[in-house]
Amino acid sequence: MHLRLLALALAFAGVALPPSPARAQGGSGFALERYEPTTAGEWCFAVDHPWYTRPLSFAVGLTLDYAHKPLVLGYRDDQGFHETAVVVRHLVVGHVDAALSFRDRVTVSLGLPVILDESGTASAGISPSGAALGDLRLGVMGRLYGRHLADRFAVSLGALLWAPTAAGSNHAGDEGVRVAPKLVLGGLLARQLLWSVTGAVQYRPKNSIGDLPAAAGNSVGTELQLGAALAYADFPRRFVVGPEVVVSSVVTGGHAFEREFTAVELLLGGHHRLRVPVQLGVAAGLGLQREPGSPDFRVVARVAWVPTERPAASPPPPPSDQDHDGIVDAEDACPNQPGPASKDPKKHGCPRPADRDQDGIPDAEDLCPDEHQGPTPDPTRRGCPARDRDKDGVFDHEDLCPDEPQGSTPDPQRRGCPDKDTDGDGVPDSKDQCPTTPAGPKPDPTRVGCPAPDRDGDSVPDHEDACPDQPGAPHPDPMKNGCPSLVEVKGSQLVIVKPVFFATARDVILKQSFPVLQAVADALKARPDIKRLSIEGHTDSRGKAAMNRDLSDRRARSVMRWLIQNGIAAERLTAKGFGPDRPIADNKTEKGRAQNRRVEFLIVDPPSAPQ
Numbered sequence: 001m002h003l004r005l006l007a008l009a010l011a012f013a014g015v016a017l018p019p020s021p022a023r024a025q026g027g028s029g030f031a032l033e034r035y036e037p038t039t040a041g042e043w044c045f046a047v048d049h050p051w052y053t054r055p056l057s058f059a060v061g062l063t064l065d066y067a068h069k070p071l072v073l074g075y076r077d078d079q080g081f082h083e084t085a086v087v088v089r090h091l092v093v094g095h096v097d098a099a100l101s102f103r104d105r106v107t108v109s110l111g112l113p114v115i116l117d118e119s120g121t122a123s124a125g126i127s128p129s130g131a132a133l134g135d136l137r138l139g140v141m142g143r144l145y146g147r148h149l150a151d152r153f154a155v156s157l158g159a160l161l162w163a164p165t166a167a168g169s170n171h172a173g174d175e176g177v178r179v180a181p182k183l184v185l186g187g188l189l190a191r192q193l194l195w196s197v198t199g200a201v202q203y204r205p206k207n208s209i210g211d212l213p214a215a216a217g218n219s220v221g222t223e224l225q226l227g228a229a230l231a232y233a234d235f236p237r238r239f240v241v242g243p244e245v246v247v248s249s250v251v252t253g254g255h256a257f258e259r260e261f262t263a264v265e266l267l268l269g270g271h272h273r274l275r276v277p278v279q280l281g282v283a284a285g286l287g288l289q290r291e292p293g294s295p296d297f298r299v300v301a302r303v304a305w306v307p308t309e310r311p312a313a314s315p316p317p318p319p320s321d322q323d324h325d326g327i328v329d330a331e332d333a334c335p336n337q338p339g340p341a342s343k344d345p346k347k348h349g350c351p352r353p354a355d356r357d358q359d360g361i362p363d364a365e366d367l368c369p370d371e372h373q374g375p376t377p378d379p380t381r382r383g384c385p386a387r388d389r390d391k392d393g394v395f396d397h398e399d400l401c402p403d404e405p406q407g408s409t410p411d412p413q414r415r416g417c418p419d420k421d422t423d424g425d426g427v428p429d430s431k432d433q434c435p436t437t438p439a440g441p442k443p444d445p446t447r448v449g450c451p452a453p454d455r456d457g458d459s460v461p462d463h464e465d466a467c468p469d470q471p472g473a474p475h476p477d478p479m480k481n482g483c484p485s486l487v488e489v490k491g492s493q494l495v496i497v498k499p500v501f502f503a504t505a506r507d508v509i510l511k512q513s514f515p516v517l518q519a520v521a522d523a524l525k526a527r528p529d530i531k532r533l534s535i536e537g538h539t540d541s542r543g544k545a546a547m548n549r550d551l552s553d554r555r556a557r558s559v560m561r562w563l564i565q566n567g568i569a570a571e572r573l574t575a576k577g578f579g580p581d582r583p584i585a586d587n588k589t590e591k592g593r594a595q596n597r598r599v600e601f602l603i604v605d606p607p608s609a610p611q
Contacts, residue, residue: 030207030220031135031166031173032071033093034248034263034293037063039109039139040097041306043240043271045283047227048184049196050141050148050156053307054104061279061304063095067295073123076260085123091295092116093134097304109139115172125211126171135162135173141184148186148196156184160200176205180225188233194240198227206252209292220292221252231270241270244283250291264289269300279304325349359383392416425449441529458482459489459527473519474526481526486519487601494520494533494601500559507554509562517559520601521566530572532605535559537577538584540593545579553577559599574604 038048040061071088094114101107113134120128138161146154160180166173180203186196201224208219231242244267255261269283281302287294319328325338332349339351353362356369363369366383374385378397386395392405399406399416407418409428419428425438432439432449440451442461452461458471465472465482472483473494486497500517501510509517524530537552537559556575564570585592 029171029173029175029209030204030292031162032088032171032209032293033113033115033134034265035065035067035093035095035298035300036137036160037061037065037095037097037111037302039099039107039141040304041099041279043194043231043233044196044229044244045267045269045281045300045302046246046265047196047229047244048141048156048158048182048198049186049194049229050107050143050158050184051101052104052107052143052147053101056100056102057307059099059101059304059306061095061097061099061302063097063300063302065093065095066299067091067093068297070293070295071120071126086120087123087126088118088120088128090120091118101307105143107141109137109141111137111139113137113172126209129171132166132172134166135178136165137162141182146187148184149188149194151187152189153185153187156186158182158184160202171209174204175207178202178204192233194229194231194233194242196227196229198225200225201251202248221250221255223248224251224256238273238275239270243268244285248291259289261291262289263287263291263294265294265298267298267300271302273306277306279306323349357383390416423449441527456482474523476522476525485522486516487523489523489527489603492603492607494523494603496520496599496601499597500555500599502555502558505551507551507558509555509558514562517562518566521563521568524563524568524572529606530603532603533573534602534604535563535573535575536600536602537575538582538596538598538600539579540596541580541583541587542593545581549577549579549581551577552579556599 035046038044038046039050039059041051041059042049069086069089070091071086072083073085073087074083076082092115094116095111096114097109097111099107099109115132115134117131118128122128139158141156141158144155144157146152148154148156159182162174162178164174164176180200182198182200184196184198186194188194201222203222204220206219206221225246225248227244227246229242229244231240233240246265246267248263249255249257250261265285265287267283267285269281271279271281273279279302281300283300285298287296287298290296319330320335321328321332322335323332323338325332325340327341327349329335333346334350337351339347339349342348342350353364355362355366357366357372359366359372361373361383367381368384371385373383376386376395378384378386378395380397386397388395388399389402390399390405392399392407394406394416396402400414401417404418406416409419409430411417411419412430419430421427421432422429422435423432423438425432425440425443427439427449429435433447434450437451439449442452442464444450444452444461445463452463454461454465455468456465456471458465458473460472460474460482462468464478466479467483470484471488473485473487473489475481475483475485488495488497496516496519498513498516500513502508503510524533535556537556539548539552553576556577560573560575563573580587580596583592583596584598585595587593587596
């Protein structure tokens with residue numbers, strides 16, 4: 001494999017490599033440790049969120065950092081990165097930190113990394129080694145504006161300096177001094193959201209490690225370092241939890257934010273401060289974009305002794321009044337909306353609600369904000385007048401039939417509903433003594449809604465039937481009404497006692513049949529409720545069927561004309577012939593053929609005559 005390709009991808013990650021027993025031929029070496037703990041006592045792991053105290057306060061901490069695959073050899077081609085050797089697979093580093101804060105404005109810190117253990121595979125002149133000390137780190141941070149743990153926005157300015165105490169150990173430290181001025185913006189939002197953004201430039205000598213020529217992956221130089229943190233802070237219960245991200249990129253040599261010269265690490269962690277002055281923390285994260293010193297994943301554990309006093313603060317500000325209505329937020333029921341004072345604590349400091357329709361119901365609660373609720377409000381729709389969709393005088397919220405007027409006969413059991421008429425005879429059920437039986441054309445005068453009794457079943461009620469115990473037919477003459485006749489009402493048919501006779505093969509009615517037809521006419525006159533009567537002609541099977549159908553049709557029409565000429569309205573009658581198609585007897589016998597030659601009178605409307 002070409003050395004140039006190896007150099008392109010040396011160190012796809014890395015947290016402090018231990019010193020190598022022998023110097024590398026390709027360079028004087030540099031500190032691979034990228035994780036720089038924040039000052040002991042802070043609530044973040046890698047992104048500064050400074051703390052300050054007015055009296056002199058001291059804090060110390062110990063941070064253990066485990067990194068996986070912090071130094072990897074390989075090469076990159078069109079298919080991506082190809083790993084060839086893991087120089088450092090497991091790395092454990094301890095950071096000892098101390099901090100001193102005073103005058104509520106300045107914090108001075110001191111840190112020393114100690115490589116405790118590392119393991120991997122030697123390659124390209126780089127070998128994993130045992131324990132070693134790293135470069136001593138000195139820091140100072142000063143507050144310029146606001147308080148990071150109290151105000152929404154604060155600004156601090158500081159610097160870090162690394163002394164080359166590990167010079168000569170090409171894993172643990174740099175040959176020269178490093179320095180990093182830093183700007184920190186941060187604060188506390190809504191008393192629970194801790195945020196911080198940092199920016200720094202770390203000036204460091206350009207160096208490389210191993211036997212390979214200095215290139216991407218095995219060299220370092222001056223870096224731009226950016227950080228951001230956002231965490232949920234519950235100070236009464238003494239814990240903070242949230243994510244942090246750190247981005248660094250070599251900016252010398254035109255390499256700013258190139259893949260092989262840029263590292264991106266993401267951490268998610270939390271701190272908890274015990275009731276004694278001890279703070280514990282744990283975090284884990286990934287290397288999303290890697291250069292020397294950035295692992296594929298990292299685990300951090302931290303313990304610190306912190307001052308028991310809370311950070312000093314300026315004299316308490318006057319009570320907050322965000323809406324400037326003269327009512328302090330602590331007493332203001334609407335701290336973000338100006339409003340007048342009120343004796344009601346729920347309305348104190350709140351604006352008077354809008355009420356466009358002036359009905360006393362605020363628009364926010366009014367379901368009809370542009371319509372006055374009126375003298376009769378709808379109890380189911382706040383701010384709305386009661387409705388009466390069916391205009392029957394009963395409001396919808398009381399009306400069990402809101403879309404159907406109750407009419408002149410309301411249902412006494414269902415408010416706002418019309419009374420039912422189960423049998424459809426026009427008599428409401430509340431008054432109908434026979435609610436499931438129609439009263440029919442001849443109702444019983446003694447029982448409302450009931451049909452009149454008809455003992456002989458001839459459709460003539462007993463109180464009108466001149467022969468109540470003998471089936472007969474309706475007749476205009478009260479003395480003959482319901483008495484036996486040449487016609488009888490049976491169900492849906494007017495049954496004639498004698499057949500209608502015609503001239504042979506013709507549609508001429510013989511005079512001998514006039515009495516039968518007169519009986520049919522009399523029955524129809526006596527029963528105006530029969531709105532439609534069908535006259536049907538039939539023949540026997542002798543002769544051609546088509547000729548028989550025509551003959552039977554003409555004969556049925558002759559009967560209809562006779563009835564019309566004798567006082568029956570034409571719109572009450574229809575006529576049709578069926579020829580031999582509907583026999584009622586055997587056409588093989590003379591008796592059967594005689595029965596099939598007939599005229600029938602069927603009641604069509606109403607569908608079935610009263611029984």
